[in-house]
Amino acid sequence: MGGGLTPAQANARAALTALLEPILADRHPDAAEPPLFLVACSGGADSLALASTAAFLQKKLGFRAGAIVIDHQLQEATAAVADRTAATLRALGLAPVLQQQVEITQAGAGVEAAARAARYAAFEKAVEQTGATGVLLGHTKDDQAEQVLLGLVRGSGTRSLAGMPPQRGHYYRPFLKVSRAETEQICTKESLTWWEDPTNADPAYLRSRIRTHVLPELVDLLGDQLGENLARTAEICRQDADIIDSLAQERFATLANVQPQKVELDMTDLKAEPAGLRARLFAMAAHQLGAEALTHERTGAIEQLLAGSKSAGPVQLPGGVEVWRGQRTPGVRRQNPAKYGKLVFITVRS
Numbered sequence: 001m002g003g004g005l006t007p008a009q010a011n012a013r014a015a016l017t018a019l020l021e022p023i024l025a026d027r028h029p030d031a032a033e034p035p036l037f038l039v040a041c042s043g044g045a046d047s048l049a050l051a052s053t054a055a056f057l058q059k060k061l062g063f064r065a066g067a068i069v070i071d072h073q074l075q076e077a078t079a080a081v082a083d084r085t086a087a088t089l090r091a092l093g094l095a096p097v098l099q100q101q102v103e104i105t106q107a108g109a110g111v112e113a114a115a116r117a118a119r120y121a122a123f124e125k126a127v128e129q130t131g132a133t134g135v136l137l138g139h140t141k142d143d144q145a146e147q148v149l150l151g152l153v154r155g156s157g158t159r160s161l162a163g164m165p166p167q168r169g170h171y172y173r174p175f176l177k178v179s180r181a182e183t184e185q186i187c188t189k190e191s192l193t194w195w196e197d198p199t200n201a202d203p204a205y206l207r208s209r210i211r212t213h214v215l216p217e218l219v220d221l222l223g224d225q226l227g228e229n230l231a232r233t234a235e236i237c238r239q240d241a242d243i244i245d246s247l248a249q250e251r252f253a254t255l256a257n258v259q260p261q262k263v264e265l266d267m268t269d270l271k272a273e274p275a276g277l278r279a280r281l282f283a284m285a286a287h288q289l290g291a292e293a294l295t296h297e298r299t300g301a302i303e304q305l306l307a308g309s310k311s312a313g314p315v316q317l318p319g320g321v322e323v324w325r326g327q328r329t330p331g332v333r334r335q336n337p338a339k340y341g342k343l344v345f346i347t348v349r350s
């Protein structure tokens with residue numbers, strides 16, 4: 001590696017330091033060895049630059065940098081890419097460097113999600129095997145901007161516009177303030193050859209179309225600041241979503257009558273809540289019973305149920321949950337609907 005420190009390298013090192021320092025400061029003073037962080041490395045410029053940054057900082061900050069490389073076996077080239085990437089990581093001084101092949105049986109539209117699920121299952125296994133404290137992912141500021149646009153295009157809510165969090169559980173994204181161009185500059189400076197995944201440019205995927213067509217076009221029309229501004233939108237939305245979610249959790253704990261296969265919410269209480277909170281209360285009741293995430297359309301159907309005046313239902317939710325407005329007591333023929341007074345979420349799956 002020749003020459004002085006470039007602005008891209010300095011930015012990357014500052015970003016990783018800012019994320020890890022508070023975690024490392026918290027560690028137990030008697031711990032036998034420094035905590036291990038595994039860089040999830042695809043061989044792309046983002047995660048290779050992250051690996052080299054982690055390798056450089058490990059002694060200074062007091063952690064061990066290891067890596068995990070997954071071969072999804074979806075393209076012929078990937079086995080060789082994984083081998084080459086693992087060799088590069090070892091040469092950079094990361095240890096251990098784990099390599100794992102995963103089988104994806106899905107084809108067509110579900111393949112991306114299946115690959116992601118297999119990848120995260122392999123990460124979990126690697127954490128268990130090595131006792132690692134965390135996994136470092138290479139998502140950049142550009143990925144974040146794409147994520148926000150994707151949320152807008154799909155018509156999503158605040159949580160979705162919040163994009164990817166810098167930390168969730170033991171997964172960390174130190175490079176959310178580092179651009180993809182900077183990761184490429186770092187690799188070039190450090191003579192690291194990265195792999196361009198051809199599926200990143202495959203127009204079959206909405207994310208690829210946003211990456212290769214929509215964002216560049218918007219930047220052309222609206223200026224270079226766009227990526228930065230979208231990433232800022234994510235940060236603001238995350239703060240807002242956090243406060244609304246925590247309010248909803250408080251309200252749910254007070255209002256919901258949770259039973260093993262049933263959650264009851266009082267309709268008068270629900271009507272007194274603002275719609276944004278109410279939607280979250282519905283989602284939490286459904287989630288409690290194992291239903292999948294609620295769509296805007298299903299939330300609207302529950303709202304309609306709530307607005308009615310008679311016993312009614314069910315609204316079917318994906319994942320085997322039904323919602324009823326009031327419930328008749330079996331064996332009692334004439335009941336006053338006004339007395340039902342509850343929205344009842346029940347599990348109908350066996």
Ligand SMILES: Nc1ncnc2c1ncn2[C@@H]1O[C@H](COP(=O)(O)OP(=O)(O)OP(=O)(O)O)[C@@H](O)[C@H]1O
Nearest residue numbers: 040041042046047068069070071116136137138139
């Ligand atoms: N084959 C792989 N092996 C190890 N890590 C990987 C692999 N593919 C992706 N990653 C990790 O995930 C990060 C994001 O990769 P990519 O942008 O391709 O995935 P994504 O589908 O956009 O995101 P995600 O699936 O994590 O939501 C990479 O920077 C890297 O840290």
